[in-house]
Amino acid sequence: MIRIAVLGCGRIGAMHAANIAAHSRARLAAVQDINSAAAEAVAASTGARVMRTAADIFSSPDVDAVLIATATDTHADLLEQAVAAGKPVLCEKPIDLSLDRVNRCAVAIRGAATPIQLGFVRRFDPGHKAVRDAVSAREIGDLHQVAITSRAPGLAPEAYLKVSGGIFRDMTIHDFDMARFVLGEEPEVVFATALRLVAPALMEKLGEYDTVTAVLTTASGKQAVITNSREAVYGYDQRVEAFGSNGMAVSENRRPHEMQISGKGFSSHAAPLLNFFIERYQEAFDAEIDAFVEAVERQRPPVVGFEDGRRALALAEAALKSVAEGRAVKVSEVL
Amino acid sequence: MIRIAVLGCGRIGAMHAANIAAHSRARLAAVQDINSAAAEAVAASTGARVMRTAADIFSSPDVDAVLIATATDTHADLLEQAVAAGKPVLCEKPIDLSLDRVNRCAVAIRGAATPIQLGFVRRFDPGHKAVRDAVSAREIGDLHQVAITSRAPGLAPEAYLKVSGGIFRDMTIHDFDMARFVLGEEPEVVFATALRLVAPALMEKLGEYDTVTAVLTTASGKQAVITNSREAVYGYDQRVEAFGSNGMAVSENRRPHEMQISGKGFSSHAAPLLNFFIERYQEAFDAEIDAFVEAVERQRPPVVGFEDGRRALALAEAALKSVAEGRAVKVSEVL
């Protein structure tokens, strides 16, 4: 049994804690949060013990590995400490909002053999993964284009938006990773546009955007097109399409059930799309923990790691630069 | 916390035990099986204690309720004992293969206030339930016809078929209950046909059928049409359709993901149907436990109870009589 401690007991940390507790080859060794009530609540429902500080966890011989689900601005520090302590780590994305900080973190952990997994959970979604698998198995021949549609079911609160790092670093970053995952090669050029359509006044005030499109091109000429919106009233819209010389693979949206109702002049799905990421990516969150447990068991690199986090952030930086300058930007300009 | 003991630790019992262990308002108090190794295995993975006999469980002050997942021929006896002991019970279907025995059981438990829930799990499926809810809410107006398609993904082993009580009592019984659930009134007449198409020689040998159709009609003239097969090579086919004066509600099949792949001359779902009942009805099994916990908490009649089990079995008896005599049979002839 791999004994895992969870740092950060907010919504995502609590979910991960429950998933770890339910995993057949893992045990939830401990939970920690600067807000001790949050940690106590998770401990109560899972039977885990509470540790007071991250340092306690890193030094504990009863902890085999850690999951970092704290506030974003603590990720890089905790990641470095975990690696220094030799604890394998599953770190929620992003590593940091600053690419500089991430690059410094990369230097700090260079050479360490400790498994580091990044929380790009969508790679583990059965449908999206089936697209990637079809591409890898060349079921659609040579890959030409990837199209990713990702729309949140509703605008996040202003307090969150202020610290989110902006739509590219906070939301599109998942799609940048998905694009890299499906493309199977590095995007070299990014062109992006960003708009204020959902909440123009608020976005203006925050210097932010709520609607973006990014076009990525790799050295060999493959493309990925990403479209994002902060608010889709019909629900959490999550689609991935791969098009190639031999066909197309599409991961469509999911609903909680497939009841359809027809009446005079209409024919509808009775259930809206699964809402929100905890529901939509439930199997993916389970599979993510499973992959981490396996990486720790075998002491081998996770399927999605630190460099994936750094690359996705670099794409976000390139996208921001592209928006600012109205031109296609090379990733090498920012990396 | 409701403390529940599970009797019978075969495939279904083990699944229920895990679901109970994971429930937020229940605890898996104990497990029991005549095969003690089976009980030990479930105990090991859930942390529950093993009790040696059913009698131990019924007399234990640490057990608030029981779930009976033992062999079919023990259900009625255990049910009577549970009720005698005042333990609320969730009993797997069928109550017994003999309607006589079920009727005697009905007499034995008459007047008891103990909640008894029958394991007609499909009532808790989100899609099927949405059909029923649409009917109840009159979203499709007056109900006219119900169509239920239920096909197993593959023929069960001969050893199982021999003791199954036959397709009507073993398989169609779920659909008889679903028909009653969606119709919202009692079928009065049954017409059924039964065929040997999947495995004619084996069925001939067993005096059994593998493919059946049953048409049920209620007093007010509503209809349900059930079609069953013991083997659908494309997977576990589970559909429910309700048609009425104002529209139609259909619960369609489910897949593990919605990846679709298109190539030269084809366009396919990459994933087959969810296979088999443990996968397909996973949410339903969870909801079934939840409903039982709630019934025990509030000491009130479960949403699906003993009489539902008796009625479904009576429909199976009527169907068998209809097949034998080539005529429409009134349920009152067998009840």
Next chain:
Amino acid sequence: MIRIAVLGCGRIGAMHAANIAAHSRARLAAVQDINSAAAEAVAASTGARVMRTAADIFSSPDVDAVLIATATDTHADLLEQAVAAGKPVLCEKPIDLSLDRVNRCAVAIRGAATPIQLGFVRRFDPGHKAVRDAVSAREIGDLHQVAITSRAPGLAPEAYLKVSGGIFRDMTIHDFDMARFVLGEEPEVVFATALRLVAPALMEKLGEYDTVTAVLTTASGKQAVITNSREAVYGYDQRVEAFGSNGMAVSENRRPHEMQISGKGFSSHAAPLLNFFIERYQEAFDAEIDAFVEAVERQRPPVVGFEDGRRALALAEAALKSVAEGRAVKVSEVL
């Protein structure tokens, strides 16, 4: 060019006339109707000439073949006259509402080499035909069950219902033919139920039914289940499903376009089902004429002929007898 005359210029006759006029290897030679204004109207829009009587048409050397789309009670007489005149004939279904009359007609035309095609248009529907083709090509292995759902978009007027011959002879007759088409062998036993749910008072008054289910079984044990309703408010519901040892083939409903719209809490097809048979079976009506032209060109038996019409009517008779007597009826009892 095959020169075809159309007898009967009502809605269906007018449609056939237009289709013939547009066919590349046929010419609309003449049209006729007891209501001369109806004939004139069709003549005006198609450029065909009007002939005054059926006899004129049968004796005309400028007419190679005839299409009978007159009132049902004239079909058998006109058919006999056409055959006597050596004119190949495409006759709208049913041949007659009386099986006796049809049997006498069969005697009258016995031995004639004249191609006679029956207007079971649904056999030519691309989707339904694809089901039949999949069965014939053994793509689903041994056929086990056929399920046909056929519901009209709205109750026909009382005046029509009075002379329709009843739901089995008027509406289900199409499904009896479809069942025979897909089964590929003769049903030997019919069990049917009939209800008054759409318009109970009117049906009571007419001694008629509006909702029926029929189960057909062949000698080799294959089954077809037909469900009909006189009124589906969501549109003309036309589905055919074939299930076999190796899979399932389903012909689903069709819409005029595939626009789907999603909003808060819903996701709908914007277009209702194609409504009614002239729209839904447009390609089938074209293909029916094409098949007739080909049969005439090659002087060979049409793909669907007189005996198909007689058999379908016999199934309607057997169904009526089954409803009256509450038992499974052998087709040989009525044929």
Next chain:
Amino acid sequence: MIRIAVLGCGRIGAMHAANIAAHSRARLAAVQDINSAAAEAVAASTGARVMRTAADIFSSPDVDAVLIATATDTHADLLEQAVAAGKPVLCEKPIDLSLDRVNRCAVAIRGAATPIQLGFVRRFDPGHKAVRDAVSAREIGDLHQVAITSRAPGLAPEAYLKVSGGIFRDMTIHDFDMARFVLGEEPEVVFATALRLVAPALMEKLGEYDTVTAVLTTASGKQAVITNSREAVYGYDQRVEAFGSNGMAVSENRRPHEMQISGKGFSSHAAPLLNFFIERYQEAFDAEIDAFVEAVERQRPPVVGFEDGRRALALAEAALKSVAEGRAVKVSEVL
């Protein structure tokens, strides 16, 4: 009856000629082609007369309107002549491959009241039009993003590609028009990327591209994203999606029928996508003629006219410039 003459009897001209001949309020007055055999063939199947030259048609008192389906490099000249002759004209797209020529044409016809319709047939597709109608009716609230996927079923022959004007002017031009149609306002900025993925060597040789993405932005900040490929092996892929503050409307692909077949491990549409534009846009071609007939009848501006053709070509020019310079290009730079 509007008497229409067709100039150009190639594949598209022949199709239009047949559609005009079948229209209830139009007559195919004459056909013409520099290849007289082509004109004769169309005349033979439609009953129209052949006229020798375009000039004969423009001067004929028996011709109310003309349809130009000749080679692209003759469109502008013929259009000017038609307008000079006062003949309403339906001109196939593009007006010309040169924006300069189109601008000169615009000057030449300035002030003429003659109805000029441009052959952007997809505006008449029931599904795509339903998307536009939903946008216009504000069923999806404020429009935010439009996504258009348009992929040809197979690479056109080299001979055609050489004179096509390139993918932006030949293929994407339809999507530029669709984007304008759905957006309901003018794109002001174009960013495009173009790749050689389908046939790299041939594209290199021709100085051409086979795979493109274009992102259009309007003054008010709405976006359209277009993705094109010269070859989709699974068929002619034609989808339009509009996303807004209140929902999403999507026009999905169409198939000739809706038969679905399931077997061990698969579940497929039996029919591929409708292939190619003549099949896929059959209803649209009919509706296009109908709209033209109506415009001529009422002597009013067609729903899609000359300026639409000029704007779409300007977007193609802007896209080419964007590809060449790797930056977002304002449409005003080329218009």
